[in-house]
Amino acid sequence: xxxxxxxxxxxxxxxxxxxxxxxxxxxxxxxxxxxxxxxxxxxxxxxxxxxxxxxxxxxxxxxxxxxxxxxxxxxxxxxxxxxxxxxxxxxxxxxxxxxxxxxxxxxxxxxxxxxxxxxxxxxxxxxxxxxxxxxxxxxxxxxxxxxxxxxxxxxxxxxxxxxxxxxxxxxxxxxxxxxxxxxxxxxxxxxxxxxxxxxxxxxxxxxxxxxxxxxxxxx
Numbered sequence: 001x002x003x004x005x006x007x008x009x010x011x012x013x014x015x016x017x018x019x020x021x022x023x024x025x026x027x028x029x030x031x032x033x034x035x036x037x038x039x040x041x042x043x044x045x046x047x048x049x050x051x052x053x054x055x056x057x058x059x060x061x062x063x064x065x066x067x068x069x070x071x072x073x074x075x076x077x078x079x080x081x082x083x084x085x086x087x088x089x090x091x092x093x094x095x096x097x098x099x100x101x102x103x104x105x106x107x108x109x110x111x112x113x114x115x116x117x118x119x120x121x122x123x124x125x126x127x128x129x130x131x132x133x134x135x136x137x138x139x140x141x142x143x144x145x146x147x148x149x150x151x152x153x154x155x156x157x158x159x160x161x162x163x164x165x166x167x168x169x170x171x172x173x174x175x176x177x178x179x180x181x182x183x184x185x186x187x188x189x190x191x192x193x194x195x196x197x198x199x200x201x202x203x204x205x206x207x208x209x210x211x212x213x214x215x216x217x218x219x
Contacts, residue, residue: 002103003159004072005199008065008079009098015058015087017119018179020211022087023056023063031078051158052209055202059118059214066201068104069159076101104199106156108165112193119214120178120187122206123147132186144188145169151204151213152196169194180207191218 015023053071057064063085067075079099085092123144124132132140148169156163173190198215205213 001160002105003069003199004067005102005104005201006065006067006072006075007100007201008067008075008082009100010063010085010092010094010096011098012096013063013085013092013094014061015063016061017058017211019063019087020056020058020119023058023065023085024210026086027056027065031081051155052203053158055209055211055214057119057201057203057211057214059201064201066203068199068202072101075099105197106159106161106199107197108156108163108167109195109197112168112170112195113197114191114193114218115198115215116191116218117173117189117213118201118216119203119211120176120189121173121204121213122178122180122185122187123151124186125206129186141171141173144173145171145192148192148194148204152194152198155198155202155204156196163196165195167194167196187212 053068054074055066057066065075067073076099079097082097083094085094128143128147132143135143148171149167152167153163169192171190171192173188173192176187176189178185178187198217200216201214202208203211203213204215207213
């Protein structure tokens with residue numbers, strides 16, 4: 001079943017990749033009354049533990065907002081109201097902004113597709129981090145591929161897609177260090193194959209609303 005996706009870009013504004021969470025803070029506050037989808041917190045302040053349908057990214061320096069499903073309609077509605085972006089007190093006037101609205105159809109596929117992580121993939125959590133650190137290279141690769149499958153299944157489930165086919169992933173990843181909330185974290189860059197059709201620019205893994213784990217299909 002087709003699902004709506006909206007992508008908004010601000011090509012005249014140049015930011016660092018690490019500024020993605022500041023975009024989330026700005027838009028989440030600016031449109032706070034509009035929808036909890038924008039900041040992933042419910043009205044009582046508790047965190048909304050679901051796949052973020054609005055995601056904030058900096059792709060090759062360009063601030064980018066990605067909405068999927070309900071988030072797509074929300075970004076389309078808010079597009080004309082975006083006239084400036086405030087990052088740490090620095091106000092960027094929005095003179096040019098682009099919107100792309102399209103229909104996507106996430107699903108399992110017969111043949112594998114190849115994807116590249118355009119931003120670092122934060123795969124590990126408090127449960128699998130010790131397993132990764134203590135494993136040998138081959139075990140680490142298998143663990144990451146298992147996590148990738150889980151990430152893809154979680155996304156598809158959130159989109160209402162039931163997968164009867166067994167998903168299988170193969171990955172070629174390099175370990176990187178990144179800073180998150182003043183802590184040093186293990187993250188990954190590289191490519192992977194999986195027998196699924198996934199929309200470009202969505203995020204997989206942890207902290208996707210802040211720009212981590214953004215994927216793009218390699219043709």
